[in-house]
Amino acid sequence: MQFGFSYVGLIMLLMLFIPNFIWTKNQPKDYEKYAEKENKVLLALERIGQFIVTPAALIFSNFNYHGLNFWTSVLILALLNLVVYDIAWIRYFKSEKTMEDFYKSFLGMPLALATYPVIAFFLLGIYGGNIIMIAGSVILGIGHIGIHQAHKNEVCGKKKRKLPVKIFKGLGIAVLVLVFGLLAGIIAIRNYREVSRAFMYKGGINEGCYxxxxxxxxxxxxxxxxxxxxxxxxxxxxxxxxxxxxxxxxxxxxxxxxxxxxxxxxxxxxxxxxxxxxxxxxxxxxxxxxxxxxxxxxxxxxxxxxxxxxxxxxxxxxxxxxxxxxxxxxxxxxxxxxxxxxxxERDMAGEKYSYEDALCKAKASGADTTEMEAAYEMFLADPSTANIMKLRTYTDVYHPLxxxxxxxxxxxxxxxxxGVDDFSWYFLEISMMLNYSKYDELIGGxxxxxxxxxxxxxxxxxxxxxxxxxxxxxxxxxxxxxxxxxxxxxxxxxxxxxxxxxxxxxxxxxxxxxxxxxxxxxxxx
Missing domain, CATH: 3.40.50.1820 (Alpha/Beta hydrolase fold, catalytic domain)
Incomplete structure (x- = not known):
């Protein structure tokens, strides 16, 4: 977590607050009547979530654009959620501004005006690797979406769903919770280590630079x-x-x-x-x-x-x-x-040494060495990284750890x-096992x-x-x-x-x- 101004966070907050400000002058009829009945616990969670998310979006520079890579897609998804959110507001402002209009789904998303921004800031937390934003978004989501779901139930009545739909929806939610929960857990550990190491190396050095x-x-x-x-x-x-x-x-x-x-x-x-x-x-x-x-x-x-x-x-x-x-x-x-x-390493002497030992042990055990010998011949003909790794899958059997x-x-x-570059290069390394030659080309020198x-x-x-x-x-x-x-x-x-x-x-x-x-x-x- 890096402290510093986030222009991305500012843009997202403006996309959130501007339509909300306009909404204060265009509230649905009788909205205050429903607001009086809001659950106090959910209301408290909503306020806590807002208190966490709003400043966090501005004070962590990790949320800014870091160049084009896989994680950029997460940032784009976060911004798209707010774009759709703002379009949903435009639709509402053009409507009769009833409670039913306010709670209409948009692009298949129920409670669109409550759900899209929560998803957006949750994804921003994933993009920035920031557990504070992730936790704040979850708390905000429970409170904010919970409040408006209760209002919708009062206005439209609780819709009954068939059992297969409930099961499918439940499984989908469970998978999402598992995936994003795992991501959040990893980010939480990373953030904890980041903070603890700042104290661990206080007075010394803990610096990465070019x-x-x-x-x-x-x-x-x-x-x-x-x-x-x-x-x-x-x-x-x-x-x-x-x-x-x-x-x-x-x-x-x-x-x-x-x-x-x-x-x-x-x-x-x-x-x-x-x-x-x-x-x-x-x-x-x-x-x-x-x-x-x-x-x-x-x-x-x-x-x-x-x-x-x-x-x-x-x-x-x-x-x-x-x-x-x-x-x-x-x-x-x-x-x-x-x-x-x-x-x-002349003529891959180390690999040959390992192979000869494994072959000797395999023959001594009476094992069939046909595939191992074939992999070795392939390695001799083309000592590429992929062929080395394939040979090791056979020799490692006789060299257990x-x-x-x-x-x-x-x-x-x-x-x-x-960081992103670390994982990008790591995946390039992994690709060599799939016979992708880019890695071998890059280290060819x-x-x-x-x-x-x-x-x-x-x-x-x-x-x-x-x-x-x-x-x-x-x-x-x-x-x-x-x-x-x-x-x-x-x-x-x-x-x-x-x-x-x-x-x-x-x-x-x-x-x-x-x-x-x-x-x-x-x-x-």
Whole structure:
């Protein structure tokens, strides 16, 4: 929830109040007679709803237009409800202005003049992700619609509906309540986390912003309880799979001792959408350019937080980027942490390693491996993201995870940091599983590096302390390959930690254990 003037809220309030003001001079005959009988509880709820909705519409800038996206349709629906509402008023003003005219349905909506505005402001609350507006609209709806339904029953009599109609209507209402109730619940949790984190990081930093890195602005989220703590720069995986809006689920366990910067790398997530007008096809996306961006981010972090060096922490693809950066710029790095460290991606060595192990286990169990082998051949012919994911559906059967819970899923759904661009990019990632090639095309600038990466190309020595931390059951970046390299690696200080029973993202499965391992390592360096 962002405080600030909402011009959208002002427009909607004007669309609501202007016809109501005109109505005060054009009330139906005998309306005051019915008003005297209004239920006091419903009247109180109506007043409370009005008291909440009216100021809320004006003081939260989340209700303003944020650009064309899925949620824009919700805003359009909200405005359309008020347009229809105003048209219904015009119809009333042209009528005989009787109570029957006042309570006529419009476009199939009963109690149109009471119902449309309530729906409009409820949808505005959904659009703005604001539980205050949602709750206010519900309270207003119960009171306002309830009052006018009672008046209508007095004027027109209570209409009897047939049983099938009642059942159908009841089911429809139940579905709507369930769907919108779930949405409201998610928004309520997000708002709660937003407010609680404002207090949690009071005196520190809790800021998401766009920073100019080399030739474009890119998104960075910064969290820490003290701004003079050492800085960790966290690099997400993929490539092109930003988790910035999710990572607070484990970063919160680090921020008492460290300031953590999460970055949507060039060519993905919010950084991609920020620059879509100038680089819609990611023509500037290369591994070397991401290294330059990271170097600019390191310089920014050092200057802003008064540090001489930073800690680099990379997950999966981020460990390729991180380990390469550390070797090029060891003078700017205190320590390096590789989560699910990528070791050898030449010809998809990690996927082949996982497949060979799964195939061996499948044959040992007497299982039919025909489909698995066919998926592998398809993968060899075309190592697209979709084919990799298909192969994993077979190999994962023989690599079960003892730890199946993952707090990052719920953290993402209820994230106080999640925005439209985060979800837009996430759905683009999901589309790769349906063989939609747009995602692969956008990250194509990294394909050569991804397919040729071998950490040993730069030798086995690091000039800074190194921690490799993995889930013990990680078969995406296989632990066996990491152990082999770790045994030969030299560094001022090195450690390897396995989070038992976890897979490729131990930071999301066992966030507190993960954070404690990181802290312990950094204290020993």
């Amino acid at each position: 920073i100019k890195l080399t030739d474009q602005e890119e998104y960075v989220l910064m969290m820490g309880k003290k701004t003079d703590n050492p800085v960790i720069i966290s690099l997400h995986g993929g490539p092109g799979a930003p988790t910035t809006f999710v990572d607070y689920c484990f970063i919160d366990y680090l921020t008492d001792e460290y300031t953590v910067l999460c970055w949507d790398e060039r060519g993905c997530g919010r950084s991609y959408y920020r620059n879509i007008a100038t680089d819609p096809d990611n023509k500037t996306l290369t591994f070397e350019k991401q290294i330059e961006d990271l170097d600019a981010l390191v310089d920014y972090a050092c200057e802003r937080f008064g540090q001489e060096k930073v800690i680099i922490m990379g997950h999966s693809y981020g460990s390729m980027l991180g380990s390469a950066y550390v070797r090029e710029h060891a003078d700017k790095v205190t320590a390096y942490i590789g989560i699910g460290q990528c070791i050898d 003892p730890v199946t819970d993952d707090v990052s899923t719920f953290a993402g759904i209820t994230s106080p940091y999640a 990294l394909t050569d590096t991804l397919n040729l990466f071998y950490i040993g190309d730069k030798g086995t020595s690091f000039e800074v302390p190194v921690l490799f931390i993995s889930g013990s059951e990680d078969w995406i970046c296989p632990v066996g390959l990491i152990k082999d390299y770790y045994d030969e690696m030299s560094a001022p200080y090195k450690d390897m930690y396995l989070v038992e029973g976890c897979g490729h993202s131990p930071q999301g499965q066992r966030p507190e254990e993960f954070a404690n391992a990181v802290k312990s390592f950094l204290k020993n360096t």
